[in-house]
Amino acid sequence: xxxxxxxxxxxxxxxxxxGYTGIRDNAGTWPLEEAQRFGLxxxxxxxxxxxxxxxxxxxAPEFTNACFDDLARDHLQAKCAAKDAEIARxxxxxxxxxxxxxxxxxxxxxxxxxxxxxxxxxxxxxGFRLGNGSQFSKFIAALEERRRAALAGGSDAS
Numbered sequence: 001x002x003x004x005x006x007x008x009x010x011x012x013x014x015x016x017x018x019g020y021t022g023i024r025d026n027a028g029t030w031p032l033e034e035a036q037r038f039g040l041x042x043x044x045x046x047x048x049x050x051x052x053x054x055x056x057x058x059x060a061p062e063f064t065n066a067c068f069d070d071l072a073r074d075h076l077q078a079k080c081a082a083k084d085a086e087i088a089r090x091x092x093x094x095x096x097x098x099x100x101x102x103x104x105x106x107x108x109x110x111x112x113x114x115x116x117x118x119x120x121x122x123x124x125x126x127g128f129r130l131g132n133g134s135q136f137s138k139f140i141a142a143l144e145e146r147r148r149a150a151l152a153g154g155s156d157a158s
Contacts, residue, residue, distance in 0.1 A: 003029035004054040006040060007047075010066035022067020023075050024060050101147060 005027045006013040011020035012027030021027060035042060035054035043053045046061050063072045 001031060003057050004032060004035050004042070005029055005057050005060050006035065006052070006054050007060075007064070008052040009050045010048055010064045012060070012064065022064045022071065024057070024062050025075065025079075027057075027060070029057055030054070098151070102151060 011022055012024060014021055015028035040052060040054045043055050045059055046055060048065050
């Protein structure tokens with residue numbers, strides 16, 4: 001369902017109709033029926049006029065023209081800091097996942113039995129014999145090729 005922001009005097013109305021803000025992220029949102037109940041005109045594009053109207057949130061600018069520059073700048077800096085923290089968290093998570101992937105070692109011996117072995121080096125070492133030329137053993141061999149390609153930066157993700 002499309003939600004609407006209400007704009008009055010080129011400012012967004014805050015949640016619960018408690019004040020005004022020039023920052024869309026701080027604006028209240030209401031369903032179309034609520035705006036119609038209050039008799040607000042519905043517009044499809046942002047209008048710099050000082051009239052009172054409802055606008056789909058997707059069509060609203062991040063900041064209105066009446067927003068103070070210092071508030072807009074502080075808001076953007078806070079958003080950037082949050083994104084930077086998220087990027088750092090994702091990089092750390094990626095490093096842990098890459099380390100975990102590297103801890104698995106599949107060995108496929110081209111012997112009479114075509115054995116495959118799975119060795120896990122973290123956190124405790126463990127080894128398993130997976131098969132003797134079975135479909136599962138062949139599947140593990142294909143997985144090992146894909147894992148090595150991915151770790152080497154290849155794009156064989158089929």
